[in-house]
Amino acid sequence: MALRLRRETALDLTLEGTVGSFRVGAGSGGSRSLEVKYLLTHVGLNFSTSSNDKLLSALAPVREIFDFQTLDFDEIMQRDIDDARVSAELVPYLLDEQSKDMIKLFPPIVIVVMPIREGRTQPESFYPEVSVETLEPEGDREHPVLSTRSGSVGSEVFQFEQPIDDGRPLTSDLVRLKLNTHRTRLVIVDGQHRAMALLAIYRNLKDQWSDERRAPFKEYYSAWTKNYIERFNLNEINLPVLLCTIPELDTVYTGDFDMKKAARSIFLTLNKTARQVSDARNKLLDDNDLISFLMRRTLSHIKERDARSPHALRIANVELDQEGSRQKIQTPVAITGVPHIYYMTEHMMLDNGGTVRGVKPRAGTFYNRTRLDDLLARLDGRNLLGAGTADTIRRDLFTAAAAEKLATQFDSRYGTYVIGALERFAPFDRHNRAVIEMGEQLEREQDRQLKPILLEGQGIGRVFEAHRTSLRQRLRNGYFRTDVPEIEASSRRLDATATRIEDTVTRLRRDRAARLFGDLSDKKLVRGEDGAIHPKMVDWCNRLYDELFTTVAFQTALVCGFLGLVEKAERKLKKGDFGDQPPIDRDQAFDEYVTQLNQFFVPRSPTQLKRLIRVFIGEVADDKEVWAVRPSNQTFRSVVYRAEMQPDQWPKYRYLLLEIWHPTHPGLQSIVAEERSECRAEVFAALHDHYETAFCRETQKAKDELSKDERKAIFGQAFDTYSGLIKNIGADALDRRAMREALSQVPATASTEADPEMEDDQVA
Structure with a gap:
């Protein structure tokens, strides 16, 4: 074997x-x-x-x-x-x-x-x-x-x-x-x-x-x-x-x-083909962040808006996803986005009352704030949840029941003002109504292709453009070996659709500009020879939306600027600092606030229109052709801040709104006046330092070598420039003595980080 x-x-x-x-x-x-x-x-x-x-x-x-x-x-x-x-x-x-x-x-x-x-x-x-x-x-x-x-x-x-x-x-x-x-x-x-x-x-x-x-x-x-x-x-x-x-x-x-x-x-x-989850989507979907939970509540309420709503805000006006960590709005129909509402919500809930001072950038890193003491105080959390739960809850450690209770309080005390601003601030409302009109036009035309791309999924537009670009590139490179004529025809159809999208967006922006200037007593000022809104006015309107209205910084200033000062006034009222005054009615104060802002940002007369142009663009060169603008050193960006307006720089925009807002409640009025005065001192100190630095660079002198006459001339230049901006805003005139005192009291470099390399004729 x-x-x-x-x-x-x-x-x-x-x-x-x-x-x-x-x-x-x-x-x-x-x-x-x-x-x-x-x-x-x-x-x-x-x-x-x-x-x-x-x-x-x-x-x-x-x-x-x-x-x-x-x-x-x-x-x-x-x-x-x-x-x-x-x-x-x-x-x-x-x-x-x-x-x-x-x-x-x-x-x-x-x-x-x-x-x-x-x-x-x-x-x-x-x-x-x-x-x-x-x-x-x-x-x-x-x-x-x-x-x-x-x-x-x-x-x-x-x-x-x-x-x-x-x-x-x-x-x-x-x-x-x-x-x-x-x-x-x-x-x-x-x-x-x-x-x-x-x-x-x-x-x-x-x-x-x-x-x-x-x-x-x-x-x-x-x-x-x-x-x-x-x-x-x-x-x-x-x-x-x-x-x-x-x-x-x-x-x-x-x-x-x-x-x-x-x-x-x-x-x-x-x-190589992996796509990183965008920052916006992370914020939107994070179930372990109470701030994300509260933000989603606000978005849910916006989503509930329909044809029966008295306002035009719809969920299509909120950009829900963005590429990478970008915060700039990319979708033409959107007026705000997840990063905007998240940033506002985070600040409203986690600010300890000391992160915003004057026009200095917001201080502190909020992403690592996990304790909820300030949130609980604002939302009456200890009474809502009980002391035991309140002592253990964290931003990243909470129960669904606790989140729901806090969210209900958040909706009425804070979320309502986020939505209120997006609905009732006139430039937003005019945009939102133009979007609704665009959608109705596409519906009348029974355009089943453009409506989904523009209104029914904010990623569809990016996917469409990516596909169109890729197909065209592959055709150029000879990638296809068969059916080339059919594929070329498909590419031409995609190009035609892209042209229709571009034309639709152009009409949307033209309609938006016409609505923004629709209250003018003399509409000929903004119209061309054909009677339509002048293309340069459309361009200026687009720039106003892209660089101001749709930014995180401006929207945060609009909402958090209001609520922060209301909270400050409420704290002083509670301590008896204002004597025997009635409590602040937040809704009434907000109505007043939005009304006054709308009166500034939606011009009704030629004078108001020219002021708005001077504040944000430059000097009107021709009274009959207001779109003919020359550079000016009296714009908001030339006077207040000449660098890129990152989100944490929103106190600069808050200051602009303080020049417009004059509440009638005595306590709130006192707080706003006090904040406005502090901001003015910081703005002037930084502007004066900017001019002084530029003069010394040109004359090759040190600051302590300047003569009395030279110092006087520099002061006058800064004062006159700042006064021009204040006049165009329509605010109370600057106090020359207060501005002199500001130079000795406010460190210029700590106020606005003025850029000494920027020329005086900087356009906004």
């Missing part, structure tokens, strides 16, 4: 899952791309499954596997790991006290099964020769399987086993990937931060930080102790993993790829 010798396998880790493949790369000289054969499975912290323990032991980030100095693997695949971020954000996501029993999910962690040299940690360029064969049932193998094996039996590197049913290998049922963990390294090519969160928990549980490559990073995760981790239901933490092999890259391969190039190609393939 012949003795049958069976070689013992070297495969010591067996994983079950679903098999699949994709292709990456293309070698030089036209060589074909490579097939990546992968197993999709999962790994977790349930150690009753032995494969979890074994896989987590073998898994490691790139930095722990290979010597970067010799391999440059950090450049090949991924950046270094931000352990602070993993510990502060990703580990807490997995160990979340608010949802201990919920399954936690990340996108798949992508791993390349990298062969290494026997007895060393350096990667091999190729797998041992790969063979594909059918294995008949034997031992515990009940069905034939298709085997894809690297290496001979006894020295294998990996082996796929796919059961064969009806002559075809299965892709999902009982597929196995077996690995030799002594001859491979599991290299993470995508998802190192996600994987590190799981590994940190595992290593703290198993005390597996002693390896010299791991030890330097142990301290980052020391706060997550074994006792703390064991409080959680770890069995529910299962994360998807994709283990990739490249069977073609074995020792008989003759192309120009190797394992390092293939790993890089996999990484690039997975990431």
Whole structure:
């Protein structure tokens, strides 16, 4: 009887899952791309499954596997790991006290099964020769399987086993990937931060930080102790993993790829088309941020507006998503956006009363404010929630019930004024009505193509334009080999649609300008020879919306400027600082506020129109052709702030509104007058410093070398320039003595950050 010798396998880790493949790369000289054969499975912290323990032991980030100095693997695949971020954000996501029993999910962690040299940690360029064969049932193998094996039996590197049913290998049922963990390294090519969160928990549980490559990073995760981790239901933490092999890259391969190039190609393939979630969408969808919750309430109320509403505001007027972290409105129908309303809500709720002083930029970093003391005080939170709940609630730790109670109070005390401003501030209302008219026109024309693009999905327009541009580019590059005439016809149709979109938006903006100037007693001032609104007035109107009305800074000043001063007056009333005065009726004060602003921003006479132009554009050169404007040094931007108006600079716009707003409530009137006076002093000090610096630069003098006459001339220049702006706003004249006192009391550099390089004739 012949003795049958069976070689013992070297495969010591067996994983079950679903098999699949994709292709990456293309070698030089036209060589074909490579097939990546992968197993999709999962790994977790349930150690009753032995494969979890074994896989987590073998898994490691790139930095722990290979010597970067010799391999440059950090450049090949991924950046270094931000352990602070993993510990502060990703580990807490997995160990979340608010949802201990919920399954936690990340996108798949992508791993390349990298062969290494026997007895060393350096990667091999190729797998041992790969063979594909059918294995008949034997031992515990009940069905034939298709085997894809690297290496001979006894020295294998990996082996796929796919059961064969009806002559075809299965892709999902009982597929196995077996690995030799002594001859491979599991290299993470995508998802190192996600994987590190799981590994940190595992290593703290198993005390597996002693390896010299791991030890330097142990301290980052020391706060997550074994006792703390064991409080959680770890069995529910299962994360998807994709283990990739490249069977073609074995020792008989003759192309120009190797394992390092293939790993890089996999990484690039997975990431080159990845789209980062926009900042706006993160804010919109964040369920662990109470500010986002309150903002969504405001958006929900806007969404409820319909044809029965007395105002024209609709959810289409809110830009819900934007590219990247941009805050500038990109959709022509929108007047505001998620970043705008979020910023306002965050400030209204988390401001401690000391972040806005005069015209200086708003102080403090609000994104890391998690305590809710100011929010609870504003919303009467301790009475609503009870002391126990109020003492424990945080911005990122709250119950749905508590959020609902606070939101109801927020709606009536704050959210209503956000919506009120978007509905009732006349430039917004005129825009919103023009958008409704545009939609009705498209409906009358039964244009089923343009209406969705412009009104029914703010991402549709971007997708349309991206597709049009891509198709045109591919046609130019000769990408298509067949059906070119039909594709060219499709491209022409897309171009025609784009032209119709552009024409529709042009009509919208022309209608908006006509509405903004619709109350003028002499409409001939803004019309051309054809009787239509003059194109230059449309351009100026567009500029006013783009650079002023739709900015985060202006809208925050409009809403938070009002509420901040009302709160300040209410605090003084409560302390008795104003004597025996009635409480402030917020609704009445807001009505008065909006009415006065509308009287300024919507001109009704030629004089008012010219003042508005002088404040924001320049000097009117011809009384009969108001669009003929020359540069002026008396515009708001020339006098108050000459640099880019970032959101935190909104106190500058607040000051402009203070020059227009004159409340009748005595206490509120006193607060507004006091704030206005402080702002004026800071603006003048900065403007004077700007002129003084420019004069010294031109004359090559130091400031302490200036003569009395020179100082007098500089003061007069600054005073006359500022007075011109004040006159155009229609506010009370400047007090010369108060301005002189401001020079000794206000540090100019701390007020408006004036740019000494800017010329005096700077146009707004």
